[in-house]
Amino acid sequence: MNLAALLSADLPYWVQSLLRVVGGLVAVLLPAGTIVYLFLFKMMSFMQSRLGPMEAGPQGSMQLFAEVGKWLQKEDIYPARADKFIFKLAPLIVLASTFLLVVVVPFGPDALFTDFETGVFYALAVSSVSVLGILIAGWSSANKYSLLGGLRAAGQLIAYELPMVLAVVGVVIQAGTMNLQQIVVAQNGGSMFGFSSLGNPYVITQFVGFIVFMIAVQAELTQTPFDMPIAESELVSGYMTEYSGFRFLIFFIGEFATAGVFSMIASILFLGGWAVPFSWFGWTTIDSIDNWMNIVGPLILFTKMIVIVFFIMWIRFSYPRFREDQLQKFAWKVLIPVSLANIMVTAILKVAF
Amino acid sequence: MFASEVLVAQNIGFAILATIMVIGALRVVTTSNVVHAALWLVVVLAGAAAQYILLAAEFVAITQVLVYIGAVMVLFLFGTMLTRARIGAESDLNNKNWFFGIPVALALFVAMAIALDSGFGSQKMPADAAVATTQEISDQIFGPYLLPFWALSFVLLAAVVGAIVLARRD
Numbered sequence: 243m244n245l246a247a248l249l250s251a252d253l254p255y256w257v258q259s260l261l262r263v264v265g266g267l268v269a270v271l272l273p274a275g276t277i278v279y280l281f282l283f284k285m286m287s288f289m290q291s292r293l294g295p296m297e298a299g300p301q302g303s304m305q306l307f308a309e310v311g312k313w314l315q316k317e318d319i320y321p322a323r324a325d326k327f328i329f330k331l332a333p334l335i336v337l338a339s340t341f342l343l344v345v346v347v348p349f350g351p352d353a354l355f356t357d358f359e360t361g362v363f364y365a366l367a368v369s370s371v372s373v374l375g376i377l378i379a380g381w382s383s384a385n386k387y388s389l390l391g392g393l394r395a396a397g398q399l400i401a402y403e404l405p406m407v408l409a410v411v412g413v414v415i416q417a418g419t420m421n422l423q424q425i426v427v428a429q430n431g432g433s434m435f436g437f438s439s440l441g442n443p444y445v446i447t448q449f450v451g452f453i454v455f456m457i458a459v460q461a462e463l464t465q466t467p468f469d470m471p472i473a474e475s476e477l478v479s480g481y482m483t484e485y486s487g488f489r490f491l492i493f494f495i496g497e498f499a500t501a502g503v504f505s506m507i508a509s510i511l512f513l514g515g516w517a518v519p520f521s522w523f524g525w526t527t528i529d530s531i532d533n534w535m536n537i538v539g540p541l542i543l544f545t546k547m548i549v550i551v552f553f554i555m556w557i558r559f560s561y562p563r564f565r566e567d568q569l570q571k572f573a574w575k576v577l578i579p580v581s582l583a584n585i586m587v588t589a590i591l592k593v594a595f
Numbered sequence: 596m597f598a599s600e601v602l603v604a605q606n607i608g609f610a611i612l613a614t615i616m617v618i619g620a621l622r623v624v625t626t627s628n629v630v631h632a633a634l635w636l637v638v639v640l641a642g643a644a645a646q647y648i649l650l651a652a653e654f655v656a657i658t659q660v661l662v663y664i665g666a667v668m669v670l671f672l673f674g675t676m677l678t679r680a681r682i683g684a685e686s687d688l689n690n691k692n693w694f695f696g697i698p699v700a701l702a703l704f705v706a707m708a709i710a711l712d713s714g715f716g717s718q719k720m721p722a723d724a725a726v727a728t729t730q731e732i733s734d735q736i737f738g739p740y741l742l743p744f745w746a747l748s749f750v751l752l753a754a755v756v757g758a759i760v761l762a763r764r765d
Contacts, residue, residue, distance in 0.1 A: 325682045328634070360654055360729050367657045370665025374637065377672050381630060384682050396673050400666065420729060 269344045273502025274495050281555040289559050316487035325382040333492035335375030340499045342368040347506050348423045350516050350539030351531040361422040366407050373399045380481035391480025395471035401573040406458035408581035412451040412588040413444050413511045426515035427528050441519035445512040450584045452512045459504045465558040509546035516543040616642035627684040629675050637668050654729045
């Protein structure tokens with residue numbers, strides 16, 4: 243039985259559920275592992291004129307497994323005065339928000355977990371749940387540095403969620419839908435001035451929105467220059483100070499898995515997602531797309547994700563961090579007015595054309 | 596014939612969610628720690644979002660998560676953690692007039708029950724009710740309900756301006 247038949251066959255409910263769970267795990271853990279090895283280990287080392295991990299496996303490619311093994315073996319420590327239940331709960335909330343986020347990401351014409359009508363809105367809503375986990379992680383550690391880190395994180399994530407939502411509104415207005423799959427179709431089935439061989443990727447028409455969105459993503463992921471919540475020269479390690487062993491591992495996976503998922507969403511919203519321009523193969527609607535796109539689509543999306551994460555990490559390794567007041571001013575006085583102007587211009591052009 | 600009229604799975608789902616919400620709501624007022632109370636409130640609000648999903652109102656459910664869990668509760672926790680949030684039990688959370696809350700809660704419950712009963716009576720939601728799309732909701736808001744929407748926007752604007760006026764020190 244070939245794969246196309248397998249995909250279209252009516253599978254029993256438990257097989258479908260199992261496939262979805264496995265697919266979700268792969269979609270969260272594979273990008274996280276790739277990002278950590280490729281960028282955090284190798285690219286950062288290259289930019290700092292050192293080799294990075296070289297011992298475990300060829301070019302240190304097995305280093306990730308060594309690290310995970312090390313973390314899993316560590317003793318489960320928590321501070322004596324910590325609120326133990328909440329201390330243990332907090333990293334799980336952060337990771338759960340990542341898993342909820344990946345649910346709406348489409349990987350191909352049929353390769354998706356759910357075809358959610360309000361996909362973008364859902365993604366923005368569940369990504370805000372992770373703030374709760376970070377906040378209670380900082381509080382329950384019974385540590386002043388942790389609490390300060392948690393409060394900084396909450397202030398920062400709330401401030402940068404607004405420009406993020408507003409930047410997405412431009413895309414939603416142009417596509418006329420909040421369904422991520424429909425946004426992909428609208429970009430690749432579209433044309434610019436009758437010239438359809440590139441489709442109509444919104445990174446061109448929504449360039450301002452794209453820049454605002456990427457800055458907001460950088461801040462939401464608390465990557466430098468927006469890493470005040472874990473600023474090591476001021477707050478030890480912020481809300482993560484008291485975490486070690488596998489609880490730290492969960493935070494760590496959550497951070498880089500969220501980077502991967504946000505980059506996937508950015509590439510869906512602005513770079514055309516899993517698809518190639520439909521005119522290349524004479525496709526017109528989503529139903530006419532060949533079945534092999536279910537295999538190639540995820541690879542295209544993965545490539546675009548890697549490119550976007552490359553820029554996020556490049557900025558992370560290159561710039562010093564902002565001051566707390568600069569950060570807030572930048573969000574409220576620059577990004578939000580710019581994205582509001584972007585919405586107005588987009589709406590006017592949408593009505594005009 | 597009887598079973599086809601009763602939505603078994605939905606009713607079981609409703610019962611589970613309702614139980615969680617009631618337990619959560621009781622723990623909000625009985626727990627001895629402010630942050631724990633706020634987190635139980637998160638459980639209640641998430642349960643409400645799940646109930647909206649059960650009623651096929653996904654837009655309202657997502658709004659509930661975005662606004663209440665992602666923003667309001669985070670600000671709640673932010674505020675309490677900045678001012679007073681000790682770890683462990685606190686003894687001074689209840690003041691001695693706490694029992695006045697019970698008749699108020701009961702009166703509110705009775706008022707809402709009467710309003711719902713006189714509004715819908717024995718009317719039933721059809722089992723195959725069409726899901727209201729987001730587009731329909733926005734058509735309603737920006738069509739027949741435009742004036743109330745504007746009024747609400749001005750109320751919020753006034754609240755924002757008022758907050759800034761109160762917070763400024765110059």
